[in-house]
Amino acid sequence: MVYVAPPQGAAPYEPVAMPEGRRSEAAGAYPVCQNSPLPQQVEQAKGLFRAGMQAFNEARYPEAVARWREAYRADCTAHALLLNLARAYELGGDRRSAAIALRAYLEREPNTPQRAQLERRIQVLESR
Secondary structure (H helix, E strand, O other): OOOOOOOOOOOOOOOOOOOHHHHHHHHHHOOOOOOOOOHHHHHHHHHHHHHHHHHHHOOOHHHHHHHHHHHHHHOOOOOHHHHHHHHHHHHOOOHHHHHHHHHHHHHHOOOOOOHHHHHHHHHHHHHO
16 A cells, blocks of 8 residues: 545545444544644654555564554554554454554545445454
């Protein structure tokens, strides 16, 4: 996955019902972004993203998770990182954390064209 900026001007959507406990769990793990990142934070996030990709490609999933979480803290507008985190958690055997990351992504990118696919993936992760 590549580091991408979030889309601007998304169309309105109809939210899918999410159990309140699950929503707060995702918000607690990935607090809602309050500020736009500074240019140096974006650069820091990009460097951490690259370090996470290297770890991920070498199947060092806990390290990839650590780098991508740091990257998301540096640039909380880079919501695509949540998809990376979900995959690293999943491959590392932590399906619960993978589902939490995907829920957080859907909360932040409600109009994603991948919504139905990601919701099914969450169901699969939570059913095991």
